[in-house]
Amino acid sequence: xxxxxxQLEEMYRRMCRxxxxxxxxxxxHSSGELIGPAHPYIxxxxxxxxxxxxxxxxxRIAGNHRSHGHPIAKGGDVKRAMAxxxxxxxxxxxxxxxxxxxxxxxxxxxxxxxxVASSVPIATGAALAxxxxxxxxxxxxxxxxxxxxxxxxxxxxxxxxxxxxPVIFVCENNGYAITTSYRNSVSVDHVSxxxxxxxxxxVLVDGQxxxxxxxxxNEAVVRARAGEGPTLIEAMTYRFEDHSLGLDRIVKSxxxxxxxxxxxxxxxxxxxxxxxxxxHGFTTDAECDEIEATVKSEIDEAVEFARNSPFPExxxxxxDMWATPV
Amino acid sequence: MAMKTYIQAIAEATVEEMExxxxxxxxxxxxxxxxxxxxxxxxxxxxxxxxIDTPLSENxxxxxxxGASLCGMRPIVETVTSFLWVGMDQLISQASKMRYMxxxxxxxxxxxxxxxxxARGAAAHHSDRNYPIFxxxxxxxxxxxxxxxxxxxxxxxxxxxxxxxxxxxDGIAISSRAEVPDNEDLPGGELLVPFGVANTVRAxxxxxxxxxxxxxxxxxxxxxxxxxxGVSLEVIDPRTLVPLDIETILNSVERTGRLVVVDPxxxxxxxxxxxxxxxxQEGFWSLQAPIQVVASEQVNVPYSPALEPLIYPTPEKVVxxxxxxxx
Numbered sequence: 001x002x003x004x005x006x007q008l009e010e011m012y013r014r015m016c017r018x019x020x021x022x023x024x025x026x027x028x029h030s031s032g033e034l035i036g037p038a039h040p041y042i043x044x045x046x047x048x049x050x051x052x053x054x055x056x057x058x059x060r061i062a063g064n065h066r067s068h069g070h071p072i073a074k075g076g077d078v079k080r081a082m083a084x085x086x087x088x089x090x091x092x093x094x095x096x097x098x099x100x101x102x103x104x105x106x107x108x109x110x111x112x113x114x115x116v117a118s119s120v121p122i123a124t125g126a127a128l129a130x131x132x133x134x135x136x137x138x139x140x141x142x143x144x145x146x147x148x149x150x151x152x153x154x155x156x157x158x159x160x161x162x163x164x165x166p167v168i169f170v171c172e173n174n175g176y177a178i179t180t181s182y183r184n185s186v187s188v189d190h191v192s193x194x195x196x197x198x199x200x201x202x203v204l205v206d207g208q209x210x211x212x213x214x215x216x217x218n219e220a221v222v223r224a225r226a227g228e229g230p231t232l233i234e235a236m237t238y239r240f241e242d243h244s245l246g247l248d249r250i251v252k253s254x255x256x257x258x259x260x261x262x263x264x265x266x267x268x269x270x271x272x273x274x275x276x277x278x279x280h281g282f283t284t285d286a287e288c289d290e291i292e293a294t295v296k297s298e299i300d301e302a303v304e305f306a307r308n309s310p311f312p313e314x315x316x317x318x319x320d321m322w323a324t325p326v
Numbered sequence: 327m328a329m330k331t332y333i334q335a336i337a338e339a340t341v342e343e344m345e346x347x348x349x350x351x352x353x354x355x356x357x358x359x360x361x362x363x364x365x366x367x368x369x370x371x372x373x374x375x376x377x378i379d380t381p382l383s384e385n386x387x388x389x390x391x392x393g394a395s396l397c398g399m400r401p402i403v404e405t406v407t408s409f410l411w412v413g414m415d416q417l418i419s420q421a422s423k424m425r426y427m428x429x430x431x432x433x434x435x436x437x438x439x440x441x442x443x444x445a446r447g448a449a450a451h452h453s454d455r456n457y458p459i460f461x462x463x464x465x466x467x468x469x470x471x472x473x474x475x476x477x478x479x480x481x482x483x484x485x486x487x488x489x490x491x492x493x494x495x496d497g498i499a500i501s502s503r504a505e506v507p508d509n510e511d512l513p514g515g516e517l518l519v520p521f522g523v524a525n526t527v528r529a530x531x532x533x534x535x536x537x538x539x540x541x542x543x544x545x546x547x548x549x550x551x552x553x554x555x556g557v558s559l560e561v562i563d564p565r566t567l568v569p570l571d572i573e574t575i576l577n578s579v580e581r582t583g584r585l586v587v588v589d590p591x592x593x594x595x596x597x598x599x600x601x602x603x604x605x606x607q608e609g610f611w612s613l614q615a616p617i618q619v620v621a622s623e624q625v626n627v628p629y630s631p632a633l634e635p636l637i638y639p640t641p642e643k644v645v646x647x648x649x650x651x652x653x
């Protein structure tokens with residue numbers, strides 16, 4: 001299977017969408033409009049977008065606290081995402097979730113989780129439902145290098161391989177769990193080295209190359225839909241911003257050198273994808289510029305929409321607790 | 327109508343719900359061999375896809391049950407109170423919170439069947455009575471059947487309920503027998519007990535005694551002893567702790583003016599604490615005497631048969647508490 005022009009352009013569009021969205025989030029955080037934490041996905045766009053380009057709408061995804069990229073990559077509405085981040089009633093979750101709990105079940109986004117690795121068993125269960133119900137949707141979970149050490153991860157991978165579940169484990173290895181380098185937390189060279197211990201294929205991929213990520217994911221998708229079970233994909237990537245907005249006010253010492261950050265920024269996933277699709281003749285500079293301009297307007301509109309959306313009423317506090325209230 | 331044990335009632339409820347709805351499946355450790363007694367013959371009847379033996383991975387398979395329930399399945403997870411700790415993150419961070427934090431998008435029709443061993447020398451690690459902890463966490467329904475009739479009816483209601491239900495099977499009650507009607511004799515053709523409706527097991531006039539789980543039987547035994555002395559106990563079984571039918575309890579205390587609460591959980595922050603506090607706050611003017619709580623001693627469970635029985639409520643302790651409240 002190959003990607004066509006439309007898909008390649010859409011991938012660029014979604015990567016831009018994530019990038020400009022996150023830049024807007026940084027602005028509203030600096031201005032004091034955004035209360036609470038936010039964890040920018042800048043630099044990692046190719047991972048979420050490359051993976052989601054291989055999925056159908058009814059395939060499920062679950063994510064983590066670095067939570068804005070996955071829903072946007074899956075096709076989530078940036079207006080509703082921005083409104084959710086500001087705690088407004090028109091957000092995905094009516095303002096009840098916030099940045100770390102974006103979810104849109106209508107397009108298979110089973111939610112981002114604030115507790116590291118906590119969504120891995122959930123995604124595994126979604127795959128279980130697909131198998132038990134004899135459906136053919138698959139499930140994908142995004143988790144980090146830090147999360148890979150949680151018991152929940154190991155338990156899920158064991159069950160998934162044991163039962164041949166159609167789940168793809170995508171480790172977004174950006175090198176750090178807050179300030180801890182993965183080389184100081186993972187006992188093997190790569191998270192994907194662990195895959196064989198569970199009895200599933202482990203794939204190491206350049207996470208800055210959206211097309212490479214798509215290729216690895218597509219292979220895993222084909223396996224999963226054929227009933228051949230799970231795959232562990234480790235996408236080597238880098239977060240250009242700090243772990244969370246404003247962390248530098250708390251953590252004074254540098255856990256990453258400026259040289260390392262600058263070097264990583266030279267492999268910007270947006271530049272890499274743009275250059276690739278132009279050089280292969282799928283599109284032109286002018287068309288890419290136009291995509292960027294269109295997306296910038298979308299994001300401006302999203303911020304406007306979020307600002308204009310009302311806050312929930314005090315009377316909404318007890319809503320959405322139960323299917324049948326107590 | 328037939329006399330059935332609590333376990334038989336749970337097993338029957340499970341079979342009926344699995345026959346009624348093909349999305350219902352069971353998962354847990356050693357289910358196929360029915361080590362805990364309620365799943366005998368289930369795998370032969372429904373197949374391996376619907377009766378799943380899990381690896382020892384509570385955090386993993388609790389979460390998998392939740393994920394499956396988000397995608398159209400209706401899991402029944404069998405486990406033990408003392409193993410809930412292993413899966414706490416999935417129970418608290420996900421099960422209790424997903425619906426609300428996703429603005430109502432998540433539907434989690436999972437029933438956890440939780441066996442509660444105690445008072446049988448199972449020692450510190452296998453004697454937890456931890457339902458109060460889950461009462462404190464918003465988002466979980468807590469069900470404590472005390473007899474075979476309620477076990478069947480509440481289990482069926484739990485499976486059909488679209489919220490996360492934690493059904494605690496009191497280890498002392500599981501071999502008790504009670505009359506369970508045959509489906510042909512029931513108006514709707516099946517036995518369903520609603521949540522949030524307490525059962526006045528024994529009507530009385532002098533003291534209200536609320537029993538939680540195995541506490542109900544101690545209250546009933548105490549009632550027999552005290553009846554001979556002319557003291558009339560009204561014994562109430564809330565049946566579900568979340569939702570809790572505090573109205574029935576308040577109405578009773580309004581008539582009797584005296585309350586004893588019997589709870590096998592450790593006394594600090596027990597279900598009894600919550601009920602006592604609610605009555606003290608909302609029924610203060612009905613009270614003729616301070617509320618008495620008979621709960622487990624606030625100490626870890628020792629193994630020795632010389633020590634363990636000292637911890638738990640007994641009919642004698644309930645009698646003593648009633649005498650105190652009448653004093």
